[in-house]
Amino acid sequence: MGTDGGSASARLLLEQATTLNLQTGNLLNWGRLRKKCPASPSEEIRDCIQKTLNEWSLKISPDLNQEKPEVLECNVAQAMEKINPEEREELKVSAKLFIVRSNSSSVRDAVNMACSALGVAQLDSVIIAPPPIEDGINLSLEYLQPYWQELENLVQNEKIVAIGTSDLDKTLLEQLYLWAQVKPSSNQVNLASCCVMPPDLTAFAKEFDIQLLTHNDPKELLCEASFQEALQESIQNSQALEWTPLWLLRYSVIVKSRGIIKYKGYILQAKRNLSS
Numbered sequence: 001m002g003t004d005g006g007s008a009s010a011r012l013l014l015e016q017a018t019t020l021n022l023q024t025g026n027l028l029n030w031g032r033l034r035k036k037c038p039a040s041p042s043e044e045i046r047d048c049i050q051k052t053l054n055e056w057s058l059k060i061s062p063d064l065n066q067e068k069p070e071v072l073e074c075n076v077a078q079a080m081e082k083i084n085p086e087e088r089e090e091l092k093v094s095a096k097l098f099i100v101r102s103n104s105s106s107v108r109d110a111v112n113m114a115c116s117a118l119g120v121a122q123l124d125s126v127i128i129a130p131p132p133i134e135d136g137i138n139l140s141l142e143y144l145q146p147y148w149q150e151l152e153n154l155v156q157n158e159k160i161v162a163i164g165t166s167d168l169d170k171t172l173l174e175q176l177y178l179w180a181q182v183k184p185s186s187n188q189v190n191l192a193s194c195c196v197m198p199p200d201l202t203a204f205a206k207e208f209d210i211q212l213l214t215h216n217d218p219k220e221l222l223c224e225a226s227f228q229e230a231l232q233e234s235i236q237n238s239q240a241l242e243w244t245p246l247w248l249l250r251y252s253v254i255v256k257s258r259g260i261i262k263y264k265g266y267i268l269q270a271k272r273n274l275s276s
Contacts, residue, residue, distance in 0.1 A: 007236035010057035014231075014241050016068040020270040023117055024048045025079025026263045041217050045248065046230050048266055049222075052076055053234035081263065082119030083253065091262065092124045095251040096166070096188075098221050099131040099147070102246035106269070107150035110249045111159055113267050118251070126151060127164040127188060129217070139168075141175040152182040164188070166215065170201040177208060186211040222248050227270065242273035 014020070024030075027048065055076040083091060097110050107128070114123060128147055130139050144165075151163040164186030168176065173187055187205065189197060191214045205212045227245045235241075246269045253263035 007057050009060045010053070010235045011241070013060065013068065013072055014235065014243070014272070017070055017072040018272050018274065019071045020243060020272075021071065021073050021113065021267070022049065022052055022270070023073075023075040023080065023113075023267050024052050024265045025076055025117075026081040027079075027265050028261065028263065029081060030076065030079040041221055042226070045222055045250075045266060046226055049227065049268070050230040050234045052079075053231065057235055079265075080117070082117075083263070085119075088120065090256055092254045092256050093118060093120055093251065094125045094127075094254070095123055095249050096127045096129060096217075098129045098217075098248045098250075100222060100245045100247055101132070101224070104146035104150045106247040107147055108154065109269065110247050110267065111154055113269075114249055114251055115159065117265075117267060118253070118263070122158055123160050123251075125162045125164060125185070126154075126160050127166055127186065129166045129221075130168070132220070139172065141172065141179060144172075144176060145179070148176065148180060152180065155182045162186070164211075164213075166190075166217075170198060170204050173201065173210070174204055177210070183208070184210055186213055188213045188215045190215055190217065192216055222268070243270045244273055245270045 053074060056074045095114055097107065099106055111123060111126060115121065128151060131147060133139055133143065154160045155163060162185040163182060165184050166188040167190055168187055177183055187210055189212055197212060222245055224244050227243065231243060248266060248268040250266050252261050255262055
C-alpha cells in the first residue's frame, strides 16, 4: 500500500482525469510481481494492476499534480523496457487483445500503444478475443466485422504482420475467413471447455492453413468489478471513483531461436465514469 501522501496525490489525479493508460512494463524484470506459484490469468492481471497502481502512486511527480492531466500515464519507470533495435529480427512480438467495454477504434489505440511501449514499428501477430456480448445473444460475423476491419487496416499500414482470432467455432471461423480481405492466420481454442479439438474445426483449419492454438484464458479476463477492487486496494479512499476498463492487451516477446520469453507485460486503458 502506498503512503498516505502518495495515495492522496493519486486520488486527486484520478478525480481530475478522464482516461487512464496503465502499463506494467516487462514483468520478467520486476521481482515484485513474481509469484512463487503460477497464478491464473485473472489473478495475474489483477495483481499486476494493483501493484502498478501502488508503485505509481508512490512516485507521482509534484509537477503532475499541478498540471492535472486529463490522460494519466500510469507505469513504473524501472519496469519499462524497449526492444533493442539490433535484436528486433531475432524476436517475435505477439499480443492478444481483450475488448472489455469499448468500440472497434480501441484496436488501433491498443496496437499503437503496444508498439510505442516496446519501441517497435510493428507487431508480428495480434489475436483478438471475441468482444463481450449481451447474455442470450450469439456471437455473429456482423458483430466481429468492425473489429476485424480495424485489424486489416493495421496490417495494410504495416503495424501488424499477422492477425488471428480466439474461441471461434468452425462455422464462425469459416464465415470470417470467406468474408475477410486479410485472412485469419490462427484461432485459439480454450481446452478448458473443449478437451479435444473439434474435428470439423481441425479439418477446416488444416485445409486453409489456419494454425490452431490453445489457451486457458477465462471468458472474462478483466471485469469492471475486478478493476475497481484493484483500484481501491491500491489507492486509499478511492471508493467513490468509478473507472471502467475499455481494453486490455497482453504482449510477449519470444527469442525465435531459443523459444524463450524475453518480455511479458500488460497494457490497459480505462475511462472514468463521469456520471458517478
